[in-house]
Amino acid sequence: MVGYHLGTMRRYEPSAIEPAWVARWEAERLFEASDDPADTRPRFYALDMFPYPSGDLHMGHAEAFSGGDSVARYAAMRGFNVLHPIGWDAFGLPAENAAIKHGVAPKEWTYANIEQQARSFRRMGMSFDWSRRLQTCDPEYYRWTQWLFLKLFERGLAFRKGSPVNWCPKDATVLTNEQVIQGACERCGTPVERRDLTQWFFRITEYAQRLLDDMDELVEWPERVVTMQRNWIGRSEGAEVTFRIDETGDEVRIFTTRPDTLWGVTFFVFAVEHPLVPKLAELGGTWDRVRPLLESVRSTPLTQREDADTKEGVALGVHAVNPVNGERVPCFVAPYVLMEYGTGAIMAVPAHDQRDFEFARQHRVPIRVVIQPEGEAPLDGDAMPEAYAGEGLMTNSGPFDGERTPRSIGTVAAWLREQGRGAPAVTYRLRDWLISRQRYWGAPIPIVHCPDCGEVAVPEDRLPVELPEDVDFTPGGESPLARHPTWTSVPCPRCGGAATRDTDTMDTFVDSSWYFFRYCSPGLEDGAFRPEDVRRWMPVSQYTGGVEHAILHLLYSRFFTKVLFDMGLVDFTEPFPRLMNQGQVIHGGAAMSKSKGNIVEPMPIVERWGADTMRLQMLFAGPFEDDIDWKLIAGDPDKRPGVTSWLGRVFGVVADAVATDAAEPDLLVRLTHRTVRTVTEDMDRFRFHTAISKLMVLSNEMRSALDAGHGARAAAEALVPMLAPLAPFAAEELWRVDLGQAQSVHRSAWPSFDPDLAREEQVVLVVQVDGKVRDRIEVEADVDEDACREVALASENA
């Protein structure tokens, strides 16, 4: 029975069916989450990282949302009350650049792009609850971003301090690191300078330990994301030790992870920005040589600061006294010591730290060995080729000679505390979160600066502090808000006197650190969210998005959640216990970019072959978390994609299955049950590509059965719902039209299976002796090892 199948009578025409189902689903309000307290279904919060509206959707969105939408639809079919919202992360610099470049207002540009993306999402058939849609640039949203700022301000978690920025002297404007190209302004080519501004910070460092601890117990994330966060927080254990400057009596604290090497200190180094440096250089008579160093570092753009040479540095002409042995060692100032980490000054042990070693060689400072490796020739400070950072026995270390390191680290730290010369200490690499941006298109910081009262919070009932629209975007000068003629002037909320608004706006990461709470109480006018709504929906059941947000966005959102917990507004501390990262979509081995001319866009594919094809191409390409090289999986763009042909065959096979009432062969019945079992396992683990391949096997077997004159109706009734999360339009069409179901497939139950029928019947046991195949025996699939051995030994034809 070859040649034309009955199935060719049922044509698959995605462009004809897909838009009609979009309209139907919306009319039926199929994807709105239920807040009805009488709804007893367990809840499921399927969250996708919300997009930034720069133009239309790109392939990365198509990949991420194909996966996220499958998760949401599958959960609904498994009986969950699903919340699957969408919104836009809509503030940010690109809108301002568009204003400068094309003369279009940031607001117009942003909303036009959002509308475009919203249309594309609808066309793709994403199962979003559109009634909860939000945009972070809406005053009704950023009003609550500002409110959250004030809550942090009240708790002392928002504060101002001086901090350097990249500054272009010609354009008189602050530049982001990305706007600095090889030390020069990207727009005018002028060399960039550093400038200190007083800026707002969030005190995330106060939460460093909790951010670390909660990861161990409360989140199930990809290992690499956990590792990245852990490294970013960068906890180090060691000791704090106080040195005294001999010439002035100043006490200077340092942090070290190696207190066991204290007896090997031969010099002492200050960061260039350390406040004692000018005074000490003056006293030491070295100011003439120190000042040029300070100035050269000052004029180095922030982006190039870390390229500095480890060996660079200048002696201060003063000495520090080592508290453990009273020795006087020379002090230096050097760029390799960072003001931001630790205390901004270090003890230097060249024998056991490579950077100290190189510096010592350059500046002819003695190298003294205080850790000797065991069972090797003793190290000689004058002859060693590099620092020794390994284990060994302490030596030349007074009371601790012979102690074994690294165990001795704790011993020495405890001793320091007893002696009052220091104490065990912990330091983090994490720094406070700089949220000030000298930009227009962001949420204004709701603070008024009063000459008499200082920093005054804008009262909550006067939020939002709205962005003015009549601003000047021409480049140059201060930020548009600072230049505005009237917006900045405002009476002080406390004393009523003349005062000025803060003209900084907030980092857009602030906007995106709480949007998932807002989705729980859309449009709420008297609060950021209702605690009972958040209690019902959160924490998020499954978060889907790019690994590029592995550090900042996730860390900041976790921080906000912990602050809200401390405020008593939420009853959990981790917002996203489960996370999955989609891979990147690349093209020809490289990221897609305009300059490479290798951009492929999803919407033309959707228009030509259908949204289901686009989804299946993405999901079938490989594991969801792996990168996809479009060039390798897509083939000729004018040829019908393989997955489209498959959907066509599914249409044929389902139509044929409906048209016959012949009995189904046992083989097909068993395959159907087995497929339900294994596809369910795949969907539970987001193994979309293997789920699809198993559905292909089932549809192929159905074809064979039908061609042989058998039936396949029950198989079709299992196949179509399993297809629903992956190719929602095709499945809906087949379910409601061909299978004649009244209700949407997306609100029907996920198919179940009979464990007896779903069992693998038999497996072939290959008996090998010394690598040679001796026998092949059919055994029941679920026999245990002992039974196997018995059968094998019994049958062995040796």
Added chain:
RNA sequence: GCGAGAGUGGCGGAACGGCAGACGCGCCGGACUUAGGAUCCGGUGCCCGAAAGGGCAUGGGGGUUCGACUCCCCCCUCUCGCACCA
């Protein structure tokens, strides 16, 4: 340098320690066609062989096991993070 992950056909990729390469793309041959970018049938890891059949194969080398892509040790390569963090 430190950390994480990965090496399987021409390609994307499958494979609770049990017939490696499922499923698909591509390619080859055929059918139907004015045509094929549509559809259908068959073949397709490599080598020897007309065939039957045999040999070799999961980055390399060891080990555990009746049996290893899978578990253990060493090495090589690649990708991705972080990178003067005291």
